[in-house]
Amino acid sequence: MAHDTRIAADTVQPAGILPEVFREAVAQADVAISITDTAATILYVNPGFERVTGYSLAEARGQNQSLLSAKTTPPAVYTQLWATIGKGEPWSGRLVNRRRDGSEYLADLMITPVRDGDGRVANYLGIHRDITELHRLECQVCNQKALIESVVDSAPLAMALLDGERRVVLDNLQYKKLTSELGVGEAAKIILDAVRAEHGDTLGVPRDGAQAFADREIRIDREGGKAPRWFSCTGTWVRSVNAATYAFFGARDSIYLLLIAKEITQQRAQQEQARMAALQAMMAEENRVSGLRESLSAALFHMEGPMNVLASVVAMQGRRGQHDPTAAALGEALRAGQQALDTLRRATPDLIGESVSAANINELLRDVLDLATVRLLRAGIMVTWKPQATLPVIYGRPVRLRSMFKALVDNAIDAMNTKGWQRRELTVVTRSRAGSVEVLIEDSGPGIPPALHLKAFEPFFTTNPGGVRHAGTGLSMAQQVVADHEGIIEIDADYDSGCRMRVALPCQRENF
Known part of the structure; x- marks a missing residue:
């Protein structure tokens, strides 16, 4: 290489400028x-x-x-x-x-x-x-970075920086702890899914310094009977300068989402205690009304059959022109019976009026399990709670949905709470499917014979001797509620370890 340089120099030197250029370049170099x-x-x-x-x-x-x-x-x-x-x-x-x-x-x-x-x-x-x-500037940057990391790591907030693919590129210790505790994948994905599920897709258009969402309260349910956790979440768009060489002269900066989650479970727990107390009172009143409706409906059902027969006899005698005292007595009895039926119908309380609103199925089922705790313990039933951490919102009538799930759980308890029945296990599963939320309620009771799977949904039909707790209206009521929400309820014919009820409710919007 030295030989090549010397040749090049000899080639240029006749012009008489190379040594002078070198000297001036070295002398003037900064x-x-x-x-x-x-x-x-x-x-x-x-x-x-x-x-x-x-x-x-x-x-x-x-x-x-x-x-x-x-x-x-x-x-x-x-x-x-x-x-x-x-x-x-x-x-x-x-x-x-x-x-x-x-x-x-x-x-x-x-x-x-x-x-x-x-x-x-x-x-x-x-x-x-x-x-x-x-x-000095490098040290200052490093010191500031270390200081910021120290402050962020010691903050009682879970923080994560997500790139355009929603991958976590930076996080703090609290976030790592949260991800480990949830145990269901990346915490950021769960939080964003919950924000979208409970509040709609509110991320908006990425813009430096703008908030994607602010102070959104979300609920994350956990398996194994663990209490749900609540968080107040904020997302802010942050611009990052692209350090790549190709982007030096171009505006190719990246936009990241800074996710901050503050746990508010303790505060919400106090609210939940008050809510559960009010819910117990409301459910007690609803049970009273439902029991009265059920009793009166059963009476109407059982009276309408004989009254129909009596009406047919009276009509037949009228066509034959018979007007003996017996026919008159039968007619009088028919009129009295119809008046009694009308009185029972008027005495039957109407369903509690309820407007359509957003419903968290995990929350409704958790309420039902909490309300049934005493019965479950008395019956010695082991409960397995398997909720999906976050679910899409269902728009419907939460009170009726809660009552429907309670009827299904009550049926499962009744099925297992039989003298001498050894295996007593109740499993409740929630999961999202394409456009719907699916709930599975499984019990280890004797099950329902396949030949009765359809008949079980008929009013006043029951497989319990004597109609334990209900007069056979639980499944028919549940079917009506599900139908009103445009969903599906069925008994799983392939489940052979007891009975599995499957409920699928569509993720509908507010114009339900």
Whole structure:
């Protein structure tokens, strides 16, 4: 390579400008340049060297390059430096130097061996610049980064920075702890799914500094009977400068989502206690009304059959022209019976009026299980609660839905609460399907024979001797509620370990 350079120089030199250009380039370079022999004795320095070190050419010539050492650079650095250039290889690194006035500075140094025509190292070319201020800024950035990380990690908030693919690129200790505790995948995905499910797709258009959503309260349900957890979540769009070389002159910055989740479970727990107390009172009243409706409906059902027969007899006698005292008595009995039926119908309370609103199926089922705790414990039933952490919102009538699920759970308890029945297990599962929410309620009772799967939904039909707790209206009521919500309810014919009820409710909008 040295031979090639010499040829190129010979080619240009007839013009008489190459040596002069080299001299002027070195003299005017805004970096410190020095040339030494192989013993590091200075032979030449440029004006840039004097500006950086304070030593002129006259003062530096003949001195060893070590006159710049501040004596604080570790000896191992110099050992590695000499080992490298001694092999004829270039070396670069940082040294702590001292100027002529005694002040120290950090030098970013590059040393290149210069070979003679025979290929032997004859000189060393040193180029260095003062990077003291750059180093100070680097340390300041590192210190600020460490300080920010310390503050963020100690904050009682879960924080995560998500890229355009919703992947977590930065997080704090509280977020890592939350992800570990939830145990159902990345916490950020669960939180965003819950925000979308409970509040709609509110992320909006990414814009630096804008909030995607603010103070959104979400509920995350957990398996194994663990209490749900509540969080207040905020998402803010953050711009990040693209450090890639190709983006230096282009506006190709990235937008990230800063997700912050503050746990409010303790605060919500107090609210939940008050809500459950009110719910128990409401359910007690609803049970009273439902029991009265059920009793009166059963009476009507059982009376309407004989009354229909009596009406047929009276009509037949009328067609035959019979007007004996017996026919008159039968007619009078028919009129009295119809009046009694009308009185029962008027006495039957109407369903409690309820408007359509958003319903969290996990919350409704959790309410039902909490309300049934006493019965479950008395019956010795082991409950397995398997909720999907977050579910899409169902728009419907929460009170009726809760009553429907309670009827299904009550039926399951009744089925297992039989004297001598050993295996008593209740499993409740929720999961989202395409456009719907599915609920499975499984019990380990005797089950319902396949031939009765359809008949079980008929009013006043029951497989319990004596009609335990209900007069056979539980499943018919449940079917009506599900139908009103445009859903599906069925008994799983493939389940052979008891009975599995499957309910599927569509994720409808508010115009339900």
